[in-house]
Amino acid sequence: MSDSFYRFLMTQRNPNDHGEVATFAQNAFLDHSFPKQSTDYHELADYLELNGSYLPNMDVFDEAFRLYQEQGTGESQF
Template structure:
């Protein structure tokens, strides 16, 4: 399956300052993370980045859920 857009591009569709769901909060915070790998589509690359730099992400399970939504949206 060829992913058309990067994970970051997908995540930005989840941004909503009035929504306090975990994924919306993740998206809102990632927007302000200027080092986020914005062009990446690769789970492992993004996961490694977040493990080292994603202090705003309270649990990697949120990333896993968001990444699954990303895959589902690209199917």
């Protein structure tokens, strides 16, 4: 079983990094409703489009999901 996107995203948290992915990770950590077990791009994107007011735009999620896939833990977008 592969790690969830959330678990990957938590590896990107860094209080000294003010980049978009690190900021997204910190905000997702504070979002108690975030789908923590999901590995599915579409499920996560749908959630963030409705509830991710902390994201400046969905490009940040796309970049984080690309990194997740590159690490070999994520499912394909399609």
